[in-house]
Amino acid sequence: MKLFRVRAIARKEFIHIVRDPRSLGMAIAVPMLLLSLFGFALTMDVDKVPLAVWDQSGTPDSRELIAQFSGSRYFNIRVQARNYREVVRAIDSREALAALIVPADFADRMGAGQVVPVQAIVDGSDANTATIAMGYARVVTFAYSQQLALREVQRVGGAAINLPVEVRPRVWYNGDMESKNYIIPGLIAVIMMVIAALLTSLTVAREWERGTMEQLISTPVRGPELILGKLLPYFAIGMLDVLLAVLMGEFFFDVPLRGNVGLLFAVSAIFLSGALTLGMLISIVTKSQLLASQLAMVLTFLPAFLLSGFMYDIGNMPKFIQGITYLIPARYFVALLKGIYLKGIGLEILGMEALLLVVFGALVMVVANLKYRKKVTV
Amino acid sequence: MDAIRTENLTRRFGNTVAVDRLSFSVAEGELFGLVGPDGAGKTTTMRLLTAIMDPTSGDAWVAGCHTVREEAAIKDSIGYVSQRFGLYQDLTVSENMNFYADIYGVPRRDRTEKIDRLLAFSNLAPFKQRLAGNLSGGMKQKLGLACALIHTPKVLFLDEPTNGVDPVSRRDFWRILYQLVRERVTIFISTAYLDEAERCTRLALLHRGRLLALGTPGEVKQLMRGAILELRTSDARRAAVLLRKELPDCTVGLYGDRIHMVTSEPDATKASATAVLQGAAIAITVVRQVPPTLDDVFVSVLAQAEVGARHE
Numbered sequence: 265m266k267l268f269r270v271r272a273i274a275r276k277e278f279i280h281i282v283r284d285p286r287s288l289g290m291a292i293a294v295p296m297l298l299l300s301l302f303g304f305a306l307t308m309d310v311d312k313v314p315l316a317v318w319d320q321s322g323t324p325d326s327r328e329l330i331a332q333f334s335g336s337r338y339f340n341i342r343v344q345a346r347n348y349r350e351v352v353r354a355i356d357s358r359e360a361l362a363a364l365i366v367p368a369d370f371a372d373r374m375g376a377g378q379v380v381p382v383q384a385i386v387d388g389s390d391a392n393t394a395t396i397a398m399g400y401a402r403v404v405t406f407a408y409s410q411q412l413a414l415r416e417v418q419r420v421g422g423a424a425i426n427l428p429v430e431v432r433p434r435v436w437y438n439g440d441m442e443s444k445n446y447i448i449p450g451l452i453a454v455i456m457m458v459i460a461a462l463l464t465s466l467t468v469a470r471e472w473e474r475g476t477m478e479q480l481i482s483t484p485v486r487g488p489e490l491i492l493g494k495l496l497p498y499f500a501i502g503m504l505d506v507l508l509a510v511l512m513g514e515f516f517f518d519v520p521l522r523g524n525v526g527l528l529f530a531v532s533a534i535f536l537s538g539a540l541t542l543g544m545l546i547s548i549v550t551k552s553q554l555l556a557s558q559l560a561m562v563l564t565f566l567p568a569f570l571l572s573g574f575m576y577d578i579g580n581m582p583k584f585i586q587g588i589t590y591l592i593p594a595r596y597f598v599a600l601l602k603g604i605y606l607k608g609i610g611l612e613i614l615g616m617e618a619l620l621l622v623v624f625g626a627l628v629m630v631v632a633n634l635k636y637r638k639k640v641t642v
Numbered sequence: 643m644d645a646i647r648t649e650n651l652t653r654r655f656g657n658t659v660a661v662d663r664l665s666f667s668v669a670e671g672e673l674f675g676l677v678g679p680d681g682a683g684k685t686t687t688m689r690l691l692t693a694i695m696d697p698t699s700g701d702a703w704v705a706g707c708h709t710v711r712e713e714a715a716i717k718d719s720i721g722y723v724s725q726r727f728g729l730y731q732d733l734t735v736s737e738n739m740n741f742y743a744d745i746y747g748v749p750r751r752d753r754t755e756k757i758d759r760l761l762a763f764s765n766l767a768p769f770k771q772r773l774a775g776n777l778s779g780g781m782k783q784k785l786g787l788a789c790a791l792i793h794t795p796k797v798l799f800l801d802e803p804t805n806g807v808d809p810v811s812r813r814d815f816w817r818i819l820y821q822l823v824r825e826r827v828t829i830f831i832s833t834a835y836l837d838e839a840e841r842c843t844r845l846a847l848l849h850r851g852r853l854l855a856l857g858t859p860g861e862v863k864q865l866m867r868g869a870i871l872e873l874r875t876s877d878a879r880r881a882a883v884l885l886r887k888e889l890p891d892c893t894v895g896l897y898g899d900r901i902h903m904v905t906s907e908p909d910a911t912k913a914s915a916t917a918v919l920q921g922a923a924i925a926i927t928v929v930r931q932v933p934p935t936l937d938d939v940f941v942s943v944l945a946q947a948e949v950g951a952r953h954e
Contacts, residue, residue, distance in 0.1 A: 272744030276733065283732045479728025479786075481694045482799075483745045484717040638713075640695045642655070 265488050273485070273493025277467065281497055288501075291463055295505045296512065298455050299448075303517055306447050310396040316343035316360035318351050323371035329382070332408045333364060338400040355387050362386045362397045374412075437522075437606040448519045449605040450574035452509045453597040456532070457539050457568040458561065459505060463498045464543030465560035468636070469553045478640060487636040491629075495540050502536040503529070513605075522608030528601070531618055535597045538625030539564070542593075545632040568594035593624040643706055645670045645797050645828035646691060650700035653686050660686040662851035663700065668830060668844070670796075673823050675842030676832040677940070683851040684832040685725055688801045691830065692722045705796045718746070721790030725801040727782050729789060731775030735766055738774050739789055746793035760788040763818060780811025787818065798822065800831040804838065816841060836936040847940060849947050859936060866934045866942055868906040873915065874899060874928040881924050888918045895941050902932075904942045 281288055315333060319326050333339045343354040345363070354360040365383040367373075373380045384401045386394040438445045471477035480490070506529065513519040521528070543560050550556040569575060571585070572594035578586055589595050596617040603609045603617075611618055646668040653661040661683045668674045676684050689695035691702055693709040693716045702709045705719040729738045739757050748756065761767040764784040769777065774785060783803050790798060800819075804812045816838070819829055823843075831842070839845050840859050847855040847862065855862050875881045882896040885903065892911055893904040905911040908931050919926055934942075 266747065268747060269745055272741055275744075276730065276737075276741050279733055279737060280730070474731075475724065475726035475728050476730055478689075478694065478724045478726070479722065479789075480745075482692045482717065482720065482722035482724075483742070484714060484747075485745050486714075638694065640689050 265486060265492070269485055269489040270493040270496070273490055274496040277494050278497040281501070291459070291501050292505065292508070295455050295459050296508060299451060299509055299512055300516070302451050302455075303444060303448055303512075306443075306451070310393050310400075311337070312340040313338060313362050313393070313397045313400065314342040314360045315339045316345050316351050316354035316363040317341055318345040318348070318363065318365045320368040321366050321370035325371040325374055326366045329366065329370075329405075329408060330364070332404050333401075336400070336404050338397075338404065351385065355385065358387070360387075361390065361393055362401065364401070377416075444517055445519050446602060446606060447574075448513045448517050449601040450572070450598045452506070452513065453535075453594055453601050454565075454568040454572060454574050455509070456502065456506060456536065457572075457594045457597070458564045460498075460502050460536050460539035461543035461546065461560040461564045462557060463501060464495065464540045465547050465556040466553050467494050467498075468544060468547035469551050469556045472551045473553055481638040481640070485638075487633050487638060491541070491544060491632055491636060494544065495537070498540050499533075499536060502540060503533065506532045506536070519605060521605055523604030524608075524610055527610055528604050531597070531600045531604070531621065534618065534621045534625055535593065535600075538593055538621060538628055541625065541628040541632050545628055545635060548632055548636045564594075567592045571595065572598045574598045593621060596620050596624075643670065644668060644703070645672065646674070646702070646704050646830060648691075648700065648702040651687075651690055651697050651702050652699045653683075653690055653695065654698045659851050661690060661697075664848075664851075664853055666846055666853060666856055668828060670828050671823065671826045673819065673829045673831070673841070673843045675839045675845035676830065676848060677834070677836065677839045677845050677936075678832075678848035679944070680834065681850075682848040684848055685801055686851075687848065688722075688724075688799055688830075688832060692720060692799050693717065694722075718793070719796045720799060721793070721795035721797075722799045723783070723786040723790050723801065723803055725805065727774075727786065729774050729782070729786060732773060734771050734773055735761075735777070735785055736770045738785065739792060742789040743792045748793055756792065760791055763821070764788045765814065778811075780807045780814070783807055783811070783815060784818070787815070791822070795827065797828045797830065800829065802832050802834060804833065804835065812838075836940065839936055847943060849944055850951070852947075854943050854947055855939075862936065863934050863939050866904075866939045867946075868904050868942070869908045870932050870934045870938050871903040871905055871908055871911055871915070872928065872930055872932045873901040873903065873919075873926060875901065875919060876925040876927070880922070881919055884918060884922055884924070885915060889914060893942050893945050895938065897937065902938055902941075904938060 317330055317333070319330060330341070334341045339362070343350065343360050345351045345354060351363045351365065355363060363385040365385070367380070367382070370380055370382070382405065384398070386397045388394045468477075471480065510521070510528065514521060542564070546560050546563065547556045550559060571589045571592045573589065574594070578589050578595070581589070599617045600614050600621070603614050644667040648664050648666055651661060651664040652659065664687065676687060678684055686695065690697050691704055691709065693704070693713045696710055704716050707715040707719075709716060730741070733741065736757065739760070743753050743757065758767070761770060764787060766781060766784055766788060769781065774782065777785060787800070787803065804815055807815065819831070822829060833839055842859065844856070844858050845862060846853055855865050873881070878896060878899045878901055882894055882901050885892070885901065886894045889903070889911065895902040903911060903915065912929055916926060916929065
């Protein structure tokens with residue numbers, strides 16, 4: 265491999281990019297656009313669940329319970345229902361995602377020291393939110409019951425007592441449990457996977473389609489020189505995209521970056537090399553720009569989005585699908601970025617993921633070189 | 643040493659044989675023409691010789707190197723201008739030239755001088771900063787040639803370089819080729835224009851992948867069986883149709899207002915043609931026997947080949 269030829273190809277490819285400002289703009293604007301779009305839209309937080317309340321009791325006791333709900337930051341009372349029909353309508357129209365129904369004998373039974381059931385209804389058509397809202401409702405009522413029980417014990421026994429065991433939850437790495445904090449790092453990985461493959465998916469196919477490849481292969485240029493030369497300018501664009509994404513995470517989304525920034529860029533560089541080469545491999549095999557760009561999109565976007573552990577926890581997937589995820593390079597990049605961003609950990613823990621990214625990159629590089637033939641076949 | 647040599651060079655695409663057992667050689671310093679109608683296998687032959695396509699069977703050597711086994715060595719010593727414009731339209735003339743100079747590893751020292759010389763040579767100097775995509779057809783071809791010459795190749799392959807180029811640019815182009823031949827560059831050129839074939843030192847006639855004739859233009863003309871009768875008439879088009887119908891033994895070709903008839907008995911044909919045309923009230927201004935042009939030879943050789951193919 266002659267470096268001067270790699271440089272010549274890289275320089276030529278760079279001129280192509282610069283002379284086509286629209287593509288260059290796309291290469292830089294699209295990742296930013298996707299990041300802001302997904303970053304805002306994809307929130308898993310269930311905050312201020314709209315609540316409908318039907319207080320059949322209408323006593324100071326029932327109002328105290330309801331106040332526990334409206335006072336918490338999890339619920340927002342939207343509808344004061346007067347009958348069951350209104351509760352149903354509020355949930356059907358999505359005015360409320362949950363409803364609290366306090367029975368008419370609430371105060372009486374409580375006064376008699378009985379257990380009083382309170383009904384909570386949640387809209388299961390949004391299963392994720394329903395589960396979380398249910399949990400919130402349980403927490404709020406439990407806290408209230410505990411409070412009442414303590415008050416009762418105090419009244420009877422006269423002395424303050426302490427509960428024997430108390431859970432003091434402490435959330436690490438993402439104290440406020442804000443979903444953007446784990447979505448943004450994963451999102452950077454997914455977007456880079458797609459963009460990188462798309463960037464290079466046209467380069468080789470374009471030369472075949474425009475007839476410039478025939479001229480080029482009549483020269484002493486070798487496959488590895490061509491592939492490497494073509495990769496370099498796109499690698500620069502890809503790294504610029506990573507930089508912009510990290511800056512957006514820092515200043516726009518306020519995602520904490522706890523780990524080593526150098527390591528973050530190093531693993532991004534490894535990942536990009538692999539993803540860019542994958543795009544080039546697709547271009548080499550298809551020899552058609554249209555087919556290559558579509559294939560690059562399909563082969564990267566869905567796997568990276570669904571199977572990388574970015575959206576859905578891999579541990580919850582069926583064993584067979586879990587096996588497939590090992591083949592998705594974005595999986596390792598997502599793990600690396602989340603680890604570096606949120607946990608601030610390094611290669612001492614993420615070494616295997618980083619190594620597998622290197623393996624992926626080396627593998628596609630080898631296959632791309634094998635598949636590239638300096639021959640006209642038709 | 644031969645600049646180019648082939649032995650039973652064959653290339654198939656599925657069931658089609660694009661190039662069929664081609665054997666010939668080209669000496670160093672020759673201006674060798676590959677002639678034939680569209681689909682004869684000219685481009686495939688070019689690609690096989692430039693080592694950008696592998697033959698199905700047979701061998702070829704260019705500048706002493708085997709096209710399959712010593713592919714890399716060939717690429718350093720040849721220049722190739724493909725039929726379709728193969729340079730980068732979004733690069734300027736000088737960027738394209740510098741790119742190819744880089745690829746071939748032309749030393750920096752004499753590069754500027756070399757590029758300037760090639761630009762002057764091809765009259766492209768005033769267009770150095772112009773994007774290749776904005777050049778005219780003739781200028782594009784000259785740029786292609788200049789880029790293919792940047793590393794001073796021993797053998798130059800030109801695939802129908804003057805196709806669709808205006809006559810003035812064609813003349814320019816050939817002027818450059820002659821100069822290259824004087825510099826001892828071997829040129830292998832394919833063309834569908836027979837006036838261009840006439841300018842080659844030797845030529846090969848290709849038809850359906852097969853070599854039908856090989857030799858100097860003079861030798862090829864000797865292949866002509868029979869004589870050529872040239873007729874000028876008041877209505878050449880109608881006369882040609884009529885003669886083809888009435889005298890099926892002769893090959894009748896129409897060249898503008900002239901009709902060429904290939905015949906083994908010129909006097910008898912002259913008499914019968916005159917009779918046919920007079921019967922149709924077409925006035926004959928000139929009837930004479932003329933030496934064959936390459937066009938005549940090819941029309942007649944191709945016709946014989948067609949007849950031969952039918953007999954097979």
